[in-house]
Amino acid sequence: MTNWIELESQVYMQVTKRTPLVLVKGQGTRVWDDQGRVYLDMVGGWATNALGHCHPVMIEAITRQAQTLIHTSNQFYTIPQLELAKFLVDHSALDRVFFANSGTEANEGAVKLARRWGRQERDGAFGIIATHHGFHGRSLTAATLTGKPQYKDQFAPLTPGIDHVPFNDLEAAKRATTSHTVAIMLEPIQGEAGVHVADDDYLRGLRQWCDEQGLLLILDEVQTGAGRTGTLWAYEHAGIEPDIMTVAKGIGGGIPIGGLLAKGKVAAAFQRGDHGTTFGGNPLATATALAVMRYLVEHDIPGNAARVGAYLMQRLESLKGRWPVTEVRGRGLLIAVDFDRDLSAELQAKLVEEGMLVNTPTPSAIRLMPPLILTQDEADEAVDLLERALEKLGVGATT
Numbered sequence: 001m002t003n004w005i006e007l008e009s010q011v012y013m014q015v016t017k018r019t020p021l022v023l024v025k026g027q028g029t030r031v032w033d034d035q036g037r038v039y040l041d042m043v044g045g046w047a048t049n050a051l052g053h054c055h056p057v058m059i060e061a062i063t064r065q066a067q068t069l070i071h072t073s074n075q076f077y078t079i080p081q082l083e084l085a086k087f088l089v090d091h092s093a094l095d096r097v098f099f100a101n102s103g104t105e106a107n108e109g110a111v112k113l114a115r116r117w118g119r120q121e122r123d124g125a126f127g128i129i130a131t132h133h134g135f136h137g138r139s140l141t142a143a144t145l146t147g148k149p150q151y152k153d154q155f156a157p158l159t160p161g162i163d164h165v166p167f168n169d170l171e172a173a174k175r176a177t178t179s180h181t182v183a184i185m186l187e188p189i190q191g192e193a194g195v196h197v198a199d200d201d202y203l204r205g206l207r208q209w210c211d212e213q214g215l216l217l218i219l220d221e222v223q224t225g226a227g228r229t230g231t232l233w234a235y236e237h238a239g240i241e242p243d244i245m246t247v248a249k250g251i252g253g254g255i256p257i258g259g260l261l262a263k264g265k266v267a268a269a270f271q272r273g274d275h276g277t278t279f280g281g282n283p284l285a286t287a288t289a290l291a292v293m294r295y296l297v298e299h300d301i302p303g304n305a306a307r308v309g310a311y312l313m314q315r316l317e318s319l320k321g322r323w324p325v326t327e328v329r330g331r332g333l334l335i336a337v338d339f340d341r342d343l344s345a346e347l348q349a350k351l352v353e354e355g356m357l358v359n360t361p362t363p364s365a366i367r368l369m370p371p372l373i374l375t376q377d378e379a380d381e382a383v384d385l386l387e388r389a390l391e392k393l394g395v396g397a398t399t
């Protein structure tokens with residue numbers, strides 16, 4: 001029998017720290033490894049499997065579209081692309097859409113659109129203000145936007161014109177603004193950094209500042225979008241609207257797709273030929289994402305994320321005192337549990353033994369971003385498994 005982990009070490013570029021599991025099958029909130037062991041999946045494909053694994057609605061859409069038309073290129077009009085674009089426009093504060101294949105690509109497009117707009121509307125302004133610890137992807141520009149030195153310093157020189165300010169600090173964003181600035185870009189919740197929620201007041205303050213200064217507010221909703229935080233888009237919590245929003249992950253439920261959405265006046269800066277893609281928005285991806293998004297909205301999946309997420313957070317909060325939990329952060333089904341010591345790697349390994357998959361964004365925190373169809377019983381199961389793993393780790397409560 002092939003040792004897949006051994007094979008990976010021989011033929012795959014060694015850039016990702018993987019959990020030593022070979023996953024072969026998924027159903028709903030469960031995945032199976034090649035040994036036949038089953039796990040409660042609280043990683044959800046990095047906040048991507050919104051409807052869980054192999055949802056019938058996705059299987060149906062993929063199968064039907066695969067038998068009809070898989071790919072054509074954007075030289076032609078295709079119907080699923082336009083239906084999905086219309087759906088997103090109808091269900092967001094934005095007016096126009098451009099589809100890409102990933103969150104990174106969507107963010108590249110956002111920067112290009114902002115710069116194109118700045119050239120036309122703001123005297124050539126090009127500067128983007130991003131946040132410390134933010135995450136926007138791995139292309140050179142997306143990595144430059146990312147506020148983690150370890151993701152980019154090895155690849156200098158980076159994209160010029162990008163500055164970073166502390167997250168949740170309105171005054172810092174104001175101080176960093178110059179006549180060259182064209183946009184402020186951030187995540188409504190910094191996911192990769194360990195689930196740090198932007199205060200609603202901070203987002204409202206940024207919106208107001210951008211309005212006063214004639215800047216664009218770009219929200220990266222790649223992780224927070226598609227119902228993850230309990231509303232369809234996370235900006236709804238703050239009662240604001242971005243000028244540009246990027247999406248990916250959950251909107252496709254697991255099929256690779258990204259999207260750049262913008263207000264009409266901003267999108268108008270792009271001229272024909274300014275941007276493009278071969279795969280982006282192809283019929284297979286958009287038909288699948290359309291089925292996912294329709295199901296999300298029609299079955300109030302964001303409402304489920306809100307209810308089960310609130311319940312899960314409350315149960316996790318109650319672990320304080322009994323276990324060395326220092327903080328529970330998040331919104332909806334994007335949650336981090338932080339501990340008073342660097343136990344996340346060991347805890348993750350122990351949880352694998354107990355039958356649950358989690359992510360470890362920092363040495364002291366685990367991140368939960370399960371399918372949005374998670375039930376309250378499964379939330380209870382997750383907390384029980386977490387307690388069992390903590391017990392086996394033999395860590396006591398903080399005193």
Ligand SMILES: *Cc1c(COP(=O)(O)O)cnc(C)c1O
Nearest residue numbers: 102103104135136137220222223
């Ligand atoms: C995952 C993520 C990205 C990058 O998306 P890819 O599809 O991996 O390119 C960008 N921004 C945020 C907020 C993300 O969580």
